[in-house]
Amino acid sequence: MKHQNLIILFLFLLWNTYQLNAQNKVAISIDDAPNTRIFQSDHYQSHFLNAIDSLELPVTVFINERLIYNRDSVNRNFALLNRWVSSKNTIVGNHTFSHPRYSAVGFEKFREDVLKGESIIRELTKNYKKKLEHFRFPYNDMGADSLQHVQMDSLLSSLNYRITPFTIESSDWMFNWVYEYYLRQKQYEKAKHIGELYVSKTIAYFHFYDSLSVEKYNRKVKQIYLCHDNSINRDYFIALVSELKALEYEFISLDEALEDEIYAQKNNYYRKWGISWLYRWMDSQKERVRWMKMEPDMKEIQNLYNNLNQKNKTY
Template sequence: MNKPTYKSILLLFLIFLVSISAFSQKRSISITIDDVPNTRKYLKENFNPRLLNILDSLDIPFTIFINEAKVTNNEFDNKNKELLEMWIQNRNSIAGNHSYSHARYSAVGFDKFVKEIDEGEILTKHYVKKHDKELKYFRFPYNDMGADSTQHVEIRAYLKSKDYVIAPFTVESSDWMYNYVYLHYLNNGKIDKAAAIGEQYVEKTLELVSFYESMANSIYKRPVKHIYLCHDNAINTDYICEIISKLKQEDYEIVSFEESLTDPIYLQQDTYYKKWGISWLYRWMDTQEERISWMKQEPDLSKIEKEYAEILKKQ
């Protein structure tokens, strides 16, 4: 039998260390919130920033992606500016650009979307500078990065020229759809039905986190630092506490967006050149067949999809 060499022993030791590190790595997730500030909800709630206050009380890091057009969508411009500044100055927040008016890039094209990027940073840059912060992240509305590879390449180059980092996500749970149904029941005095939708939202969010965790473990053989995408809306105002509590019960650490981005998975090249806003875990896959195979295993959202469609049809 050959005597082990120093190099072979060192290699085995390094493999052992990597294995131990992967095994012991704690699960984590960061919270990112799109479509901030929800000034319509702010007005309805008598200028009380409930979601922001709840996040502040939880004392967790969070990142917001801002549509500045929302500041001028009613006659209370000054109040709305105060709200935007409150979000940005919060000790736990990171601010990002989400375009001026939430335009879909593949629909409006390069020139109009560049204008959306530039107009969407004016107020935000003022407030981040005032509060000694930075503006360096951009998230596409609908996570639509273009209709084809040409649009993808063009806009990436423009964002890079402005020192923006494109904001990814790994987990989302169609909270916008749950919110629509939730508000429909609340507005029609059907409180019990609204509560059932809220609990369904929490349950499916946890299911989806578990699904994407399993997917990541299957592909990368370790926990990854997940990024959750949700929105500034009523259902999160009422149920984000429950979601955070249950995530912590599942041994998830709530970390900052910047901490999540330290995971090497986010250095991978995105070669998905379509307009659909899928998880980055799908974008990094080599083939469409692999994506479809995993998508077929996702938790079933048909119940909320059916309810949403029925409400739309009636209206």
């Protein structure tokens, strides 16, 4: 009997070791596409999409159809949208038409924006024999309270949408703002520093959320990374992917990531802030705050962002 118990203990420890050292897996999701502003300034080239296609990475892209009309050359912008949808590497999701904050505009206006946001991509996905079944809230603002959450959950379910979570994000929007500021000022060395800082801090966030998942679930979960169609990813996405590959990350589709049983958990967070789902599944705000205090240090980019914003306002 004692011998059998030792064998069971050995197998248990072996299994845990396997889980902790299992290959990391991540699905890449991209919000706020197509970026027609960069498309126009880059002489109607999407270098970010070119990079994705060259790497042959599966990604999910969340579309704001309003962006097609934000710049001149609507026909070219439509062609860009068509290319995002038609790429063999993309799954397509609805990100509303105009990117409103749900908690601010309320249910009826947000409902209209959800429906308006699929008028083109619904037909395009059909043309390319793809499904349109993923939805992500702008700002990951799922509502101001539990009532708004329930209302929108019901609507999206009736439209056959699944709310798309994320587990990792590194505030690429803030890095991008500072990065573009330095590019406009022709301070290219400073811009380069911000691009490299973005990559290193993002890797730090991957390590952090992997450690969180190991402590919470005794294994590495299939992560979902949220980033945006912006300048810093145009220029540094390949470098980020290279770093992740060096850490033996496998890039998987969103659908494969969602097969992980963790995504079947109940959301316990009913505020408007767009936090990681690894926090949403926690039972208490006290536990969330404890983990948030251990996140990678972002003071450098936060201070730059705040100071440069303030500087802009004084002119």
